[in-house]
Amino acid sequence: MDVENGHNLGPPTNDVKKPFLIGVAGGTASGKSTVCKKIMMELGQADMDHTKRQVVTISQDSFYRELTAAEEAKAFHGLYNFDHPDAFNEQLIYETLEAILKGFKVEIPGYDYKTNSLDHKNKITIYPADVVLFEGILVFYFPKIRDLFHMKLFVDTDSDTRLARRVPRDINERGRDLDTVLTQYMTYVKPAFEEFCSPTKKFADVIIPRGADNTVAIDLIVQHIRDLLNNRSRKGSSSNIQLAMSNESGDSYQAIRRFSTLCKELTIQSNVFFEKNKNLTQH
Numbered sequence: 001m002d003v004e005n006g007h008n009l010g011p012p013t014n015d016v017k018k019p020f021l022i023g024v025a026g027g028t029a030s031g032k033s034t035v036c037k038k039i040m041m042e043l044g045q046a047d048m049d050h051t052k053r054q055v056v057t058i059s060q061d062s063f064y065r066e067l068t069a070a071e072e073a074k075a076f077h078g079l080y081n082f083d084h085p086d087a088f089n090e091q092l093i094y095e096t097l098e099a100i101l102k103g104f105k106v107e108i109p110g111y112d113y114k115t116n117s118l119d120h121k122n123k124i125t126i127y128p129a130d131v132v133l134f135e136g137i138l139v140f141y142f143p144k145i146r147d148l149f150h151m152k153l154f155v156d157t158d159s160d161t162r163l164a165r166r167v168p169r170d171i172n173e174r175g176r177d178l179d180t181v182l183t184q185y186m187t188y189v190k191p192a193f194e195e196f197c198s199p200t201k202k203f204a205d206v207i208i209p210r211g212a213d214n215t216v217a218i219d220l221i222v223q224h225i226r227d228l229l230n231n232r233s234r235k236g237s238s239s240n241i242q243l244a245m246s247n248e249s250g251d252s253y254q255a256i257r258r259f260s261t262l263c264k265e266l267t268i269q270s271n272v273f274f275e276k277n278k279n280l281t282q283h
């Protein structure tokens with residue numbers, strides 16, 4: 001298979017790992033990366049040698065398009081729209097995820113927020129894994145990509161909290177100044193969240209209110225991934241997950257159904273609770 005920019009490093013080895021692919025969407029600074037980190041930590045994967053990890057996380061930011069010189073100048077002043085779907089290389093995301101799903105090892109660039117560019121010097125090699133988390137603001141926006149996910153999570157953190165987190169993060173970690181952060185937020189980030197990101201919440205199997213603070217939801221997700229991994233090692237072959245999923249009577253398929261239903265119920269119950277008790281929060 002031919003992946004643009006040589007991201008695809010060749011055919012799978014004998015022990016083909018065809019991963020369970022989880023999409024993690026949500027607004028900027030909602031806690032997507034933190035949720036993924038927590039999942040990896042609880043599974044004991046975070047400090048593991050990355051060639052041996054069973055669970056890996058990939059960021060959609062590695063798939064931003066390269067900017068022209070004129071766009072770079074705009075971006076420097078917070079006047080480039082990084083929150084519009086056109087800012088991403090949709091085809092490359094699709095081809096890369098397809099390659100991963102086939103058990104290929106792939107290489108992706110890092111992302112440098114200080115220069116607003118892909119970091120080809122610090123490439124990230126994604127080795128075949130059992131579970132791949134793909135996180136980003138618009139991972140459910142493109143239908144072809146959305147359809148690749150076996151499970152879709154949406155991290156739902158309120159806009160005030162997200163802005164309050166984004167401002168210090170962008171200043172301290174992404175080399176921005178306050179004016180630029182606020183200009184970009186008001187001009188592009190907030191309108192694009194409402195137009196492109198927020199509507200994709202409806203595609204989620206599980207909504208995680210309050211992001212990484214929601215330990216109940218994270219524990220459920222972790223337990224589900226553990227079940228998948230145990231199931232896989234019990235059956236001896238990694239491709240069995242795919243077989244079980246395509247067969248509605250398979251253990252994995254049933255586990256996913258149970259998990260999905262449970263989480264939907266939890267989400268509905270907590271929303272109903274907060275809706276009914278809105279006035280409690282005013283005291």
Ligand SMILES: Nc1ncnc2c1ncn2[C@@H]1O[C@H](COP(=O)(O)OP(=O)(O)O)[C@@H](O)[C@H]1O
Pocket residue numbers: 026027028029030031032033034035165166169210211212213
């Ligand atoms: N539950 C939380 N409580 C406090 N700070 C958080 C929490 N979740 C995330 N953050 C902080 O908010 C910022 C954005 O979080 P991050 O996980 O990177 O969000 P995203 O990946 O959605 O952009 C980071 O500085 C992170 O440390």
Ligand SMILES: Nc1ccn([C@@H]2O[C@H](COP(=O)(O)O)[C@@H](O)[C@H]2O)c(=O)n1
Pocket residue numbers: 027028029032061064082083112113115116117136137189
């Ligand atoms: N050069 C860039 C690239 C992206 N952004 C902003 O990052 C946000 C997505 O990352 P999160 O971790 O916050 O999900 C997105 O809202 C872009 O505005 C940027 O500022 N500069």
